[in-house]
Amino acid sequence: MNQDESLKHDAVAPFTGASQCFVDKQPLVELLAVLAECGELVSSFFKPAPSIKAWDERLRLTEFLERFSNLARSTAIGQVEREFGPFSILNRYEFEGSLLAVVLRGGCHQSTRGLSLVNARKVVFDALDAVFPAPFSELVVYRFDSPDWCELTRDSTISSAYVACQGARNLWWVLCVADVD
Known part of the structure; x- marks a missing residue:
């Protein structure tokens, strides 16, 4: 069996409600409230079993999305495309900056909270620090x-979508904000 066949064989366990995990951290709740003002929000955490072990980043993301796709249809994300298009790999600090940009940009009609840069930075930092200490x-x-990676963002005017992985705990987070003018 070659590596591709091995990955297909190992990737037989689609996510179910049991794959999801609830993260109850007040700083996360505050960040999600701000992001919800920027558009339709989907935020879900997962602990895949079996865990995703592919070393190639594209294969890791592909396996995650294949296993997530059935569950995604029951959320606002809808249909996930098999050919999900280009993506960037960010470290924690780049992710923090990208989320900060989403918060400051707001949705199609700007953010309704009017957070200052300092307060927006604190909201983002505190949430990531609480979830990923x-x-x-x-x-x-x-x-x-x-x-074009999914139904929700394909129809949006402004969107930001991420899949974050904290490998040591096998904790994955799907975060998507999409706004339609």
Whole structure:
């Protein structure tokens, strides 16, 4: 069996409600409230079983999305495309900056909170620090650079979508904000 066949064989466990995990952290709740003002928000955490072990980043993301796709249809994300298009890989600090940009940009009609740069930075930092505290702060984050990866973002005017992975805890986070004018 070659590596591609092995990955297909191992990737037989689609996500179910049991794959999801609830993260109850007040700083996260505050960030999600701000992001919800920027558009339709989807935020879901997962602990895949079996865990995703592919070393190639595209294969890791592909396996995650294949396993997530059935569950995604029951959320606002809708249909996930098999050919999800270009993506960027961000570290934790780049992810923090990207989320900060989303918060400051707001939705199609700007943010309704009027957060200052200092307060917006604090909201984003505190949320990431609460969910991914040291020694589990190292992240690999996939940012979708095309809105064509799923049904929700394809129909949006402004969107930001991420899949974050904290490998040591096998914790994955799908975060998507999409606004239609």
